[in-house]
Amino acid sequence: MLAAILDHYNYWLIIFLMMIGLYIVVSRGNLIKKIVGLNIFQTSVFLLYITIGKVNYGTAPILTGQPETFSNPLPHVLILTAIVVGIATTALGLALVVRIRESYGSIEEEDISVSEQFQAESEVNKISS
Amino acid sequence: MLDMVTVVDVVLLALLSTTAVAILIMRHLFAVVALTGAFSLLSAGLLVTLDAVDVAFTEAAVGAGISTVLMLGTLALTRRRESRPPRLSPIGLLIITITGGALIYATPDMPKFGDPNAPSHQHIIPSYIKGSQDDIGIPNIVTSILASYRSFDTLGEVAVIFTAGMGVIILLGRRREDEHGYSEDGAAYPLKDKNKPKINDETST
Amino acid sequence: MRHHLVLRVISKMLIPFILLFGLYVQFHGDFGPGGGFQAGVIFAAAFILYALVFGDDQARQVIPDKALILLVPLGLILYAATGFYGLILGGNFLDYNVLLDSPKAGQHIGIFLVELGVGITVAAVMISIFRAYAGRTRAIDDEDW
Known part of the structure; x- marks a missing residue:
């Protein structure tokens, strides 16, 4: 029973993390919180890949000259680059948040759509008058 | 097969979920x-x-180091509190139930x-592991896959980093706010202003 | 943060070691954990620490913006140039076997150059991203945090 749980424990908790990240993105209006949620989702995808690559009683994939079992190095390569790309794109997202704050004075989704609407209405008024 | 690695794995995943x-x-x-x-540091341990x-090395340097600094930099330019109290989102719950259930x-x-x-x-x-020893002669298999077997892939990744960096530079520029008068009301905290509200800025919108 | 004496002294002691560790990770990445991505980030972390403690203006004197903006594409160009050089020598794009006389030596030099390119671009991008943010804020008073 315990062995059966442990066989898939990693997958379940990683899915749990993913869903928390997704829930933060969907339910929270604060843009920084949304980016944090995306980060959690992203990290859990990384963990999923590395979990797939794990081999029981394997070691880190560095050759020492002795015959050994290695964990699968390919997911490591994919995720290694993905982490650095992830921080670069996160920085881009945060830069957009900063610009949004400068133009709208808020980083809450609802305030932004309200001021967007207000702007559109005042433009319509300008044209009609 | 309850060895040490499994125990550490279980505990770290539980801590990650709590965080x-x-x-x-x-x-x-x-x-x-x-x-x-x-969260990043715990996942590096995992x-x-x-x-x-x-x-793990990359995650510890990037996630716990650079990313925290960037987020704090963004907070300094924006604000430090969510203004809406958290509430249950039925659509969000529906989405995560369906997606999580399917997964x-x-x-x-x-x-x-x-x-x-x-x-x-x-x-x-197996051929990568063998080739890393015989054809390339580099002990770190990850490096030999990253830089040799799949170097075209890595070239693309570096191009993505380059593009994202350029995007940030274009968006935020090297403009300093005191040199160009940009409006204080739309701006970040008017930091030199002594009358600014302390943390309760959620009422100011 | 000008008056935090402990922070200033400790980071002055730490920064050379962080830079040295970055170089170690960069050039020892073939044998142990490490490589261009990690080294670039560690290198950038040292400069970010310097900028945080000693101020952005002083950090801009260490690496001027003009040099930084050249370094960002330089790494990518070095990477691509290694690939094209193999193409000129009659191999495929990014085929390191033809770079030197023996395939193994060619692989070694190819991986070295490619990782160096990755390291330069990653470090330069991380520093310039940090600068883009730091250039927008004035120094924050201590009681604000």
Whole structure:
């Protein structure tokens, strides 16, 4: 029973993390919180890949000259680059948040759509008058 | 087979889940950012137990280091609290129930954790391990795949980093706010203003 | 943060070691954990620490913006140039076997150059991203945090 749980424990908790990240993105209006949620989702995808690559009683994939079992190095390569790309794109997202704050004075989704609407209405008024 | 690695793995994943729930609940963004750093550090520890030392190294440097600094920089330019109290979002709950349910339904089809006969270890990996020793002569297999076998892929990744960096430079520029008078009301905290509200800025919108 | 004496002294002691560790990770990445991505980030972390403690203006004197903006594409160009050089020598794009006389030596020099390119671009991008943020804020009073 315990062995059966442990066989898939990693997958379940990683899915749990993913869903928390997704829930933060969907339910929270604060843009920084949304980016944090995306980060959690992203990290859990990384963990999923590395979990797939794990081999029981394997070691880190560095050759020492002795015959050994290695964990699968390919997911490591994919995720290694993905982490650095992830921080670069996160920085881009945060830069957009900063610009949004400068133009709208808020980083809450609802305030932004309200001021967007207000702007559109005042433009319509300008044209009609 | 309750060895040490499994125990550490179970505990770290439980801690990660707790941190994620705390991030979900917290409203003070400063605490959220600090917890994000802790989340990255914990996941780096988990990556070490999963034998991915290179990845753990990167995650610790990037996630717990640079990303926390960038988030704090953004907070300094924006604000430090969510203004809306958290409430249950029925659509969000529906989405995560369906998605999570589908994913958990699929897990029994996945290979068992640590199974050496899993399909993903059978295909090209043995030839990479052998080739890294015989053809390339570099002990770190991850480096030899990254920079030699899949270097075209890595070239693309570097191009993505380059593009994202350029995007940030274009968006935020090298303009300093005191040199160009940009409007204080739309701006970040008017930091030199002594009358500014202390933390309760959620009322100011 | 000008008056935090402990922070200033400790980071002054730490920064050379962080830079040295970055170089070690960069050039020892073939044998142990490490490589261009990690080294670039560690290198950038040292400069970010310097900028945080000693101020952005002083950090801009260490690496001027003009030099930084050249370094960002330089790494990518070095990477691509290694690939094209193999193409000129009659191999495929990014085929390191033809770079030197023996395939193994060619692989070594190819991986070295490619990782160096990755390291330069990653470090330069991380520093310039940090600068883009730091250039927008004035120094924050201590009681604000």
